[in-house]
Amino acid sequence: MTATQASFIASVLDPQAAVPQGLQNPDGAPATKRFDVYRNNVSVSLADALETAFPVVRKLVGDAFFRAMAGVYLRQHPPKTPLMMFYGDAMPAFLGRFTPARSLPYLSDIAAVELAMRHAYHAADVPPMDAETLATLAPDALLQTRLRFAPATQVIPSDYPIYSIYRANTVADAPKPVMQPETVLITRPDLDPMIDPINTATARCITALLKGQTLGQAMTGVGDDLDMGGTLGLLLRQSAVTAIY
């Protein structure tokens, strides 16, 4: 009897499970340690992929915690495609429910930032719009304009200082995070993703623009601390805008 691939993979994922029948050592005895090679390859390669994907989360929780957490994650969420560059899409939601990480309530949002940075890294290349294009529009026309965005562009809000925590763990001599809500804008001006802190009004405005609202609609009712010129300047500087329509 030959083990089916279903029974093979069930035993690979469960270290306590019996080795499927029909898998042998050279002397014909049932394979044990030889089967463990596959158990080890699968769990180590998937945990390694998560480590590559979430270096800041790993730094925050430490190596041992991360490997244990990854072992739980990879069994609950094995990859759905062979594109390991995108493995870990469910990590933010997973960490939000993962009770051993409860003392770090911002962990889920940090994972969301790392995921967004990775998606930005692999996003399609689209030439940015000439920054002068907006300047040629009359004020009325400007208010009626909608923006098309480069696919790397993402806004991530949080109740926690995600920008400061991200910087403190990726840049030397970054200031120590202060416990306050922060929202970030993720873009990719050239080949390297960029992360910028934005205030709540700016975040609401950019989110509205991303949804296809006009500049006039997007600057209405988002809050007093909106600097529309500064917001457009940031978007253009980071090559986030590809066209107007």
Place this chain on the structure above:
Amino acid sequence: MFDATAPSPLPARPGVGYKPQHYSAIMANPGPVRWLEIHAENYMGDGGRPIAQLRQLAELFPISVHGVGLSIGGEGDLDADHLARLKHLVGWLNPASFSEHLAWSTHDTHFFNDLLPLPYNSATLSRVATHIDQLQEALGRQILLENPSSYLAFAGATMSETDFLRDLTTRTGCGLLLDVNNVFVSATNLQTSPQDYIADFPLHAVGEIHLGGHDVDADETGAPLLIDSHGKPVVDPVWSLLDLTLAKTGPKPVLIEWDNDVPEWPVLASEAARADAVLASQ
């Protein structure tokens, strides 16, 4: 039968598995390296640096695309989405060669990121042949299929691996990628002769040769258990098997694979230089 649109083949010289950390060194001075191999799945994003680097490298080097995720040995149907991704990549890149593995990695829509083994018998032969036909049809070209590293034996096997591969080449017209390190790892683990394996191998179908390093362990009885880790230099017995193989086949494209604990470029280039010396001595 797929030669009409094929680009120039890989040169019978050394190549290396491309790692992004070596980009600047390769662009400055590739040394003995004449071609590069990439893992297909790493270049399936929409854009950004990986694709930009690949476009630049492809202007200077023949590229071999090596798939690690199609699960040709899987019990289920090939993943149509993944087949489409491979077709897209091969379509725009038009690489010198495309290869995949005699293994499975996907089950029930989940991908397990390892090359898992299958028994060799008439049922698996038909299934793998169908999958290769589908792949060659989708890509519009011949593929090379790589022999795996084996760690254990299947009670349900009725064919040798070499007979299985020979029948696949006859049924599908595919070529073969002979991984000489895998031959050594499998023969050691299954306590067979690597020289006999090479002698039985359908060498006429070989379009590329792989060399890589392995880890050394032991099973619960103390018998040697080699792990195909691609994280070390190629060992001398594997270099000897390369000599034996090339003496029978003549010069072939030879690749150094180093995927884990990737060394600085000079270390990898020196492995490629050794392969070049072996090729030159044929």
